[in-house]
Amino acid sequence: MEAYEAIVTRRSVRQFEEKPVPREMVEKLLRAAMMAPSAGNQQPWEFIVLTERSLLDEMPSLHPYCQMIRQTPVAVLVCGNTQREKHTGYWPQDCSAAIMNLLLAAHAMGLGAVWTGIFPRDERVEAIKKRFNLPEHVMPLALIPIGWPAEKPPQPERWAPERVHYNGW
Amino acid sequence: MEAYEAIVTRRSVRQFEEKPVPREMVEKLLRAAMMAPSAGNQQPWEFIVLTERSLLDEMPSLHPYCQMIRQTPVAVLVCGNTQREKHTGYWPQDCSAAIMNLLLAAHAMGLGAVWTGIFPRDERVEAIKKRFNLPEHVMPLALIPIGWPAEKPPQPERWAPERVHYNGW
Numbered sequence: 001m002e003a004y005e006a007i008v009t010r011r012s013v014r015q016f017e018e019k020p021v022p023r024e025m026v027e028k029l030l031r032a033a034m035m036a037p038s039a040g041n042q043q044p045w046e047f048i049v050l051t052e053r054s055l056l057d058e059m060p061s062l063h064p065y066c067q068m069i070r071q072t073p074v075a076v077l078v079c080g081n082t083q084r085e086k087h088t089g090y091w092p093q094d095c096s097a098a099i100m101n102l103l104l105a106a107h108a109m110g111l112g113a114v115w116t117g118i119f120p121r122d123e124r125v126e127a128i129k130k131r132f133n134l135p136e137h138v139m140p141l142a143l144i145p146i147g148w149p150a151e152k153p154p155q156p157e158r159w160a161p162e163r164v165h166y167n168g169w
Numbered sequence: 170m171e172a173y174e175a176i177v178t179r180r181s182v183r184q185f186e187e188k189p190v191p192r193e194m195v196e197k198l199l200r201a202a203m204m205a206p207s208a209g210n211q212q213p214w215e216f217i218v219l220t221e222r223s224l225l226d227e228m229p230s231l232h233p234y235c236q237m238i239r240q241t242p243v244a245v246l247v248c249g250n251t252q253r254e255k256h257t258g259y260w261p262q263d264c265s266a267a268i269m270n271l272l273l274a275a276h277a278m279g280l281g282a283v284w285t286g287i288f289p290r291d292e293r294v295e296a297i298k299k300r301f302n303l304p305e306h307v308m309p310l311a312l313i314p315i316g317w318p319a320e321k322p323p324q325p326e327r328w329a330p331e332r333v334h335y336n337g338w
Contacts, residue, residue: 096265
């Protein structure tokens with residue numbers, strides 16, 4: 001798929017086929033994520049790949065907006081490692097760039113995925129840190145269920161010229 | 170350019186040719202940015218496009234790490250509009266996803282760009298808010314100088330398997 005087309009046709013997918021995603025595909029997605037830019041090239045990301053059915057099914061008890069994970073064979077819990085930061089406070093931006101790469105790579109490979117937010121909701125952050133025994137310096141940012149799409153969401157027009165300002169506010 | 174290739178070959182570009190970037194290309198980049206996902210589809214972004222030479226040249230006095238903007242014919246100041254948030258606190262992630270789309274679209278179109286961070290550095294945020302008379306609810310996140318590349322940065326290997334954890338930390 002052509003790059004620009006991938007960017008403008010990618011949508012959040014929330015309905016999935018019952019079909020496995022090979023580990024090599026997951027690692028290809030993570031390779032794409034790791035090619036994101038980051039502040040001072042600090043690459044402060046950590047990826048917890050969930051493939052165990054019981055663990056995937058448990059996630060909605062820790063995160064209220066990830067019900068679709070019950071349908072996906074895999075999910076990636078994207079975390080920021082604040083000990084890897086040279087430039088403090090940039091890890092949410094760095095990890096968000098990595099997630100966008102992952103979502104686009106998934107779409108280009110025929111997969112579907114959806115970004116479900118964790119940080120900065122303290123209750124979700126704490127529940128997930130506790131469940132996974134994450135060290136204090138590892139912060140869960142988002143949970144990304146991934147699978148084979150069983151829906152083709154519509155393509156909305158999102159171009160909003162009123163959000164574009166030339167040479168001033 | 171193929172989407173996955175664009176993702177893994179994109180690099181930050183900091184040397185530029187003296188050559189204009191047509192307005193239609195800039196708007197194509199912003200269209201890509203606006204196709205990013207956002208929390209609750211709130212799309213809390215605003216884009217200030219800088220094309221005036223004097224304004225571009227002034228930016229390094231407000232932001233210590235954007236010297237390359239002196240070489241670029243255009244730059245995009247990406248801001249978050251907190252009044253557009255339904256889910257508070259997600260605007261930096263939403264705008265970071267939009268920036269990643271913009272950077273990938275630029276690369277796929279043969280342009281070069283670099284993400285220079287503003288938020289959460291208070292001194293940069295305040296200097297830029299003041300210079301552009303931004304309302305209290307409009308927060309500058311990053312400044313993205315854009316132009317035609319005059320360098321081809323090396324392609325590093327960033328795959329780090331130690332950042333990948335299966336089913337636990």
